[in-house]
Amino acid sequence: NAGVTQTPKFRILKIGQSMTLQCAQDMNHNYMYWYRQDPGMGLKLIYYSVGAGITDKGEVPNGYNVSRSTTEDFPLRLELAAPSQTSVYFCASSYKGRPFSGANVLTFGAGSRLTVL
Amino acid sequence: AQTVTQSQPEMSVQEAETVTLSCTYDTSESDYYLFWYKQPPSRQMILVIRQEAYKQQNATENRFSVNFQKAAKSFSLKISDSQLGDAAMYFCAYRSDLNAGGTSYGKLTFGQGTILTVHP
Numbered sequence: 001n002a003g004v005t006q007t008p009k010f011r012i013l014k015i016g017q018s019m020t021l022q023c024a025q026d027m028n029h030n031y032m033y034w035y036r037q038d039p040g041m042g043l044k045l046i047y048y049s050v051g052a053g054i055t056d057k058g059e060v061p062n063g064y065n066v067s068r069s070t071t072e073d074f075p076l077r078l079e080l081a082a083p084s085q086t087s088v089y090f091c092a093s094s095y096k097g098r099p100f101s102g103a104n105v106l107t108f109g110a111g112s113r114l115t116v117l
Numbered sequence: 118a119q120t121v122t123q124s125q126p127e128m129s130v131q132e133a134e135t136v137t138l139s140c141t142y143d144t145s146e147s148d149y150y151l152f153w154y155k156q157p158p159s160r161q162m163i164l165v166i167r168q169e170a171y172k173q174q175n176a177t178e179n180r181f182s183v184n185f186q187k188a189a190k191s192f193s194l195k196i197s198d199s200q201l202g203d204a205a206m207y208f209c210a211y212r213s214d215l216n217a218g219g220t221s222y223g224k225l226t227f228g229q230g231t232i233l234t235v236h237p
Contacts, residue, residue: 031223037160042121042208042227058224088160094223105152106212106225108162 002026006091006109013081013116021076021112023091031094032074033106034058034066036087043090049074081116088113119144119211123228130199131236137184138194138231140209148214151185151192152225156206165207168192170214196233204235 007022025032030051035043045058049068063085065077074093078085092106120143130136142151153165168176168185175183180200184193196203209228 033224035225040230042229043162043225044227045224048224090162092162092225105164105167106223111160111162113160 004091004093004107004109006089006112008112009110010113011115013078013114015081015083015116017081018077018079019081019114021078021089021091021114023074023076023109024072025074025091025093025107026072027093027095027107028071029093029095029107030071032068033092034064034074034076035090035092036060036085037090037111038087046076046089078114081114083116086114086116119146119149119213119226121209121211121226121228123209123231125231126229127232127234129234129236130196132199132201134199135195135197136199136233138196138207138209138233140192140194140228142190142192142209142211144190144211146213150212150214151183152210152212153181153183153192153194154208154210154227155203156208156230157204162208166194199235201235201237204233206230206232 004025033048034046037043044060047066049055052071055066089112091109094106122141149170151168155163155165166176166178166181175185180197182195208230210225212225
């Protein structure tokens with residue numbers, strides 16, 4: 001049981017390049033989230049998904065796109081990378097269980113550190 | 118929208134002593150969860166403790182305990198017998214109950230974090 005797997009762990013991009021951060025979970029979770037964490041700060045929500053085919057914007061969606069074609073995968077696409085997107089990106093997932101169950105705990109991936117130069 | 122505030126950017130404690138990290142939050146919901154996450158230099162997000170809002174009893178996990186004051190919207194973390202391995206950034210986080218409806222879709226709202234230093 002791998003949990004939430006993010007790739008790559010590290011990446012350096014040049015301004016204007018594009019890339020996709022991959023996120024996969026093997027727990028059959030229906031809820032998935034992408035967060036970014038800037039240095040010394042808390043995590044801010046970029047996008048989230050409540051199931052395959054359903055995505056929506058979080059607090060800081062500009063410059064990013066997502067898709068959710070399967071329950072397992074939730075890739076985050078960066079188009080035209082900018083230095084402001086230098087950050088650590090976290091993917092997380094959970095399932096909607098019975099009221100007040102442990103299902104309400106998010107499982108986090110290990111993070112992907114992106115630097116845009 | 119919910120907000121979470123951690124007013125202590127940095128805290129320090131001597132090894133084996135006790136330290137309390139503060140967190141306040143703002144919400145109009147009655148059903149929700151509160152969490153403390155630990156983030157060591159590895160950047161991994163590690164769940165420390167969880168509190169369900171409907172429970173009056175404060176959660177405890179070994180050396181970690183919380184003081185949950187629902188009316189005051191306060192959720193502090195107490196670390197007893199501090200160890201060098203406790204040094205990390207600590208985040209307080211809020212999550213709506215998914216089964217209560219609404220449009221938050223279970224997203225976590227994080228505070229700004231508190232850096233904890235443990236001195237030997």
